[in-house]
Amino acid sequence: xxxxxxxxxxxxxxxxxxxxxxxxxxxxxxxxxxxxxxxxxxxxxxxxxxxxxxxxxxxxxxxxxxxxxxxxxxxxxxxxxxxxxxxxxxxxxxxxxxxxxxxxxxxxxxxxxxxxxxxxxxxxxxxxxxxxxxxxxxxxxxxxxxxxxxxxxxxxxxxxxxxxxxxxxxxxxxxxxxxxxxxxxxxxxxxxxxxxxxxxxxxxxxxxxxxxxxxxxxxxxxxxxxxxxxxxxxxxxxxxxxxxxxxxxxxxxxxxxxxxxxxxxxxxxxxxxxxxxxxxxxxxxxxxxxxxxxxxxxxxxxxxxxxxxxxxxxxxxxxxxxxxxxxxxxxxxxxxxxxxxxxxxxxxxxxxxxxxxxxxxxxxxxxxxxxxxxxxxxxxxxxxxxxxxxxxxxxxxxxxxxxxxxxxxxxxxxxxxxxxxxxxxxxxxxxxxxxxxxxxxxxxxxxxxxxxxxxxxxxxxxxxxxxxxxxxxxxxxxxxxxxxxxxxxxxxxxxxxxxxxxxxxxxxxxxxxxxxxxxxxxxxxxxxxxxxxxxxxxxxxxxxxxxxxxxxxxxxxxxxxxxxxxxxxxxxxxxxxxxxxxxxxxxxxxxxxxxxxxxxxxxxxxxxxxxxxxxxxxxxxxx
Amino acid sequence: xxxxxxxxxxxxxxxxxxxxxxxxxxxxxxxxxxxxxxxxxxxxxxxxxxxxxxxxxxxxxxxxxxxxxxxxxxxxxxxxxxxxxxxxxxxxxxxxxxxxxxxxxxxxxxxxxxxxxxxxxxxxxxxxxxxxxxxxxxxxxxxxxxxxxxxxxxxxxxxxxxxxxxxxxxxxxxxxx
Numbered sequence: 001x002x003x004x005x006x007x008x009x010x011x012x013x014x015x016x017x018x019x020x021x022x023x024x025x026x027x028x029x030x031x032x033x034x035x036x037x038x039x040x041x042x043x044x045x046x047x048x049x050x051x052x053x054x055x056x057x058x059x060x061x062x063x064x065x066x067x068x069x070x071x072x073x074x075x076x077x078x079x080x081x082x083x084x085x086x087x088x089x090x091x092x093x094x095x096x097x098x099x100x101x102x103x104x105x106x107x108x109x110x111x112x113x114x115x116x117x118x119x120x121x122x123x124x125x126x127x128x129x130x131x132x133x134x135x136x137x138x139x140x141x142x143x144x145x146x147x148x149x150x151x152x153x154x155x156x157x158x159x160x161x162x163x164x165x166x167x168x169x170x171x172x173x174x175x176x177x178x179x180x181x182x183x184x185x186x187x188x189x190x191x192x193x194x195x196x197x198x199x200x201x202x203x204x205x206x207x208x209x210x211x212x213x214x215x216x217x218x219x220x221x222x223x224x225x226x227x228x229x230x231x232x233x234x235x236x237x238x239x240x241x242x243x244x245x246x247x248x249x250x251x252x253x254x255x256x257x258x259x260x261x262x263x264x265x266x267x268x269x270x271x272x273x274x275x276x277x278x279x280x281x282x283x284x285x286x287x288x289x290x291x292x293x294x295x296x297x298x299x300x301x302x303x304x305x306x307x308x309x310x311x312x313x314x315x316x317x318x319x320x321x322x323x324x325x326x327x328x329x330x331x332x333x334x335x336x337x338x339x340x341x342x343x344x345x346x347x348x349x350x351x352x353x354x355x356x357x358x359x360x361x362x363x364x365x366x367x368x369x370x371x372x373x374x375x376x377x378x379x380x381x382x383x384x385x386x387x388x389x390x391x392x393x394x395x396x397x398x399x400x401x402x403x404x405x406x407x408x409x410x411x412x413x414x415x416x417x418x419x420x421x422x423x424x425x426x427x428x429x430x431x432x433x434x435x436x437x438x439x440x441x442x443x444x445x446x447x448x449x450x451x452x453x454x455x456x457x458x459x460x461x462x463x464x465x466x467x468x469x470x471x472x473x474x475x476x477x478x479x480x481x482x483x484x485x486x487x488x489x490x491x492x493x494x495x496x497x498x499x500x501x502x503x504x505x506x507x508x509x510x511x512x513x514x515x516x517x518x519x520x521x522x523x524x525x526x527x528x529x530x531x532x533x534x535x536x537x538x539x540x541x542x543x544x545x546x547x548x549x550x551x552x553x554x555x556x557x558x559x560x561x562x563x564x565x566x567x568x569x570x571x572x573x574x575x576x577x578x579x580x581x582x583x584x585x586x587x588x589x590x591x592x593x594x595x596x597x598x599x600x601x602x603x604x605x606x607x608x609x610x611x612x613x614x615x616x617x618x619x620x621x622x623x
Numbered sequence: 624x625x626x627x628x629x630x631x632x633x634x635x636x637x638x639x640x641x642x643x644x645x646x647x648x649x650x651x652x653x654x655x656x657x658x659x660x661x662x663x664x665x666x667x668x669x670x671x672x673x674x675x676x677x678x679x680x681x682x683x684x685x686x687x688x689x690x691x692x693x694x695x696x697x698x699x700x701x702x703x704x705x706x707x708x709x710x711x712x713x714x715x716x717x718x719x720x721x722x723x724x725x726x727x728x729x730x731x732x733x734x735x736x737x738x739x740x741x742x743x744x745x746x747x748x749x750x751x752x753x754x755x756x757x758x759x760x761x762x763x764x765x766x767x768x769x770x771x772x773x774x775x776x777x778x779x780x781x782x783x784x785x786x787x788x789x790x791x792x793x794x795x796x797x798x799x800x
Contacts, residue, residue, distance in 0.1 A: 109738070111736075111737050111738055154736050154737070158732065158733065158736055159733065162729075205725070205729045205732075206725055206728060206729060206732075206751070215682060215732070215736075216686075218682070218736065219683075219686050222683070233738065
């Protein structure tokens with residue numbers, strides 16, 4: 001039984017139906033947020049302080065964060081995640097030709113627009129009843145692996161990485177810096193950094209070798225992306241039924257060369273993050289609590305098997321489980337499903353603490369079942385309407401433009417780490433020579449380049465925190481690289497056999513259709529839900545990884561993942577007086593979820609003065 | 624000078640000049656640079672001038688400069704910025720090349736890698752990585768309309784020809800050396 005909260009059960013054949021005897025099966029009673037006691041403590045103006053990270057954003061999407069910290073007890077008492085900008089792609093897309101969604105939704109992100117194009121394409125393919133030829137699917141997989149090979153280094157070395165650099169560690173925990181300088185790095189023979197202090201120096205922004213190499217390394221996958229798909233990050237070559245690129249063996253050779261270039265750097269990088277993580281744990285085991293939260297996560301999987309993917313909802317469980325990243329939901333560390341239909345049925349969005357009207361007020365529900373007849377919640381994206389309702393910020397009431405997506409009414413987080421976790425736990429990865437899912441780990445075999453051939457194994461961690469998110473992200477670099485490598489080899493095979501078709505002809509259907517793109521971004525889960533009529537979009541709903549991660553409290557009183565991670569974070573930095581407090585532990589927790597688009601934010605101390613500038617994630621509310 | 628001819632013979636032209644216009648699309652007057660780039664790229668220019676689209680992430684632009692076989696002596700950039708002047712004011716100035724502190728540079732890189740296009744970011748990121756020549760000239764208009772829109776406001780539209788003439792003057796200055 002995969003659901004424990006939703007009133008849906010499955011028979012022996014796997015068919016879903018509503019539990020009997022429940023009058024209003026999806027109804028719920030929202031819980032009130034009470035903070036009278038907290039307000040009283042804050043009013044005393046003692047060691048309980050308001051801490052706000054407030055954004056100055058120059059692009060669509062921004063996150064700000066409000067917390068209440070007890071600086072004496074060194075813990076956080078309240079956390080509120082705030083998406084400050086309404087974007088409204090769902091509103092923009094209404095009434096347009098379905099194919100416009102590919103190009104318009106791409107603009108939802110300035111880093112990885114291609115993931116939105118592809119999710120839109122898969123939703124359209126489901127609605128149109130078409131799918132790409134095998135080489136089209138391989139090309140699409142390759143595009144999205146290259147995309148992430150750009151994305152991962154950004155996170156690891158340019159956005160999250162500086163939190164572990166010498167300049168930050170020395171300023172916030174000087175004793176740790178002294179220890180790092182004299183602690184040998186266990187994998188120095190591979191990554192060439194003799195001590196942990198050397199690794200930290202290499203993470204220094206603007207001057208550190210890892211920072212600069214990370215910047216340079218982003219160029220390599222982008223070049224390959226441009227060779228195959230014309231341009232990055234908003235490709236015009238993603239089309240329903242495949243890709244519109246004309247590709248030759250030369251293009252794949254050029255891609256192959258670039259993947260080779262990334263191989264050694266990736267081997268070094270994985271071990272570097274291993275060394276860094278273990279050092280923090282050893283220095284102070286309390287670091288295992290930074291960004292900690294329940295092992296609850298979700299991923300839709302991605303990288304379709306060219307022989308299985310047919311875009312149909314009826315067969316989504318089969319082609320989903322054949323993916324190179326296995327779909328799944330993990331609850332309390334256990335994989336509870338790998339079936340895309342169950343992932344879809346369990347999804348609901350709530351807006352009690354968001355700046356939206358509830359679309360269910362009149363009781364009209366567009367779809368009571370999914371296309372296979374399984375019960376669908378009125379809070380499901382196929383039933384949702386985006387109805388913005390700006391109002392005053394209130395921590396007790398509404399405070400964000402992000403909705404609260406939940407799965408089976410439980411708080412789940414999304415990320416590249418969720419992708420590697422569900423894949424490792426499921427043991428369903430297609431058989432190949434470079435990657436193996438063992439049920440408790442993912443083995444990555446990387447061939448010899450300048451460095452020797454090496455085997456890595458990402459093991460499902462015992463603890464779940466900021467460090468494990470970053471470490472998993474480093475392993476995801478190897479995982480992605482070997483998926484890309486395999487896809488190039490598959491492309492060679494198809495071309496050798498003369499199977500060079502990359503797209504399928506189609507006609508736009510005129511009747512009412514639904515579709516969903518079950519896909520992933522560099523930072524995890526991505527779904528596009530679509531309703532069409534006469535070829536035009538009637539409803540379009542995007543749920544991004546940051547919609548999950550940056551979500552506010554839900555009507556059941558559960559905080560969103562950022563909020564929960566901060567509430568569980570101990571304050572470990574050194575400071576004598578409140579004005580010296582930098583919030584670095586909280587920032588490590590938030591950034592480990594993967595900063596997306598930039599917003600320069602300012603953290604305010606008790607005196608409400610700017611004490612630190614940070615970059616953090618903003619790819620959130622409403623796509 | 625076409626990029627191809629420059630690659631074939633990078634030392635051939637004297638006072639090599641790169642011209643571009645910077646801005647987002649469809650943002651009314653704020654798209655001044657981008658729209659003018661579109662006009663200029665279709666025009667004939669002297670052999671020493673190359674017109675290039677630099678409307679992509681500034682980190683990619685610094686890497687483009689780094690890889691370019693041509694080392695430019697001068698860069699001329701057209702843009703729009705709200706600086707409190709009368710709408711439609713057109714100014715030409717030499718960028719002073721001053722960089723913010725390290726945190727400011729880091730913030731610019733953070734924005735650049737995640738998709739922000741702006742003249743300020745482009746200049747700071749490229750200068751920080753040492754790929755800009757000393758001679759950077761900005762031709763800048765004061766916008767009147769800054770929200771979504773496909774057209775310029777009349778006061779800005781009226782200065783398009785003049786702005787292109789100013790670019791022509793600047794590129795010829797470089798040739799005279």
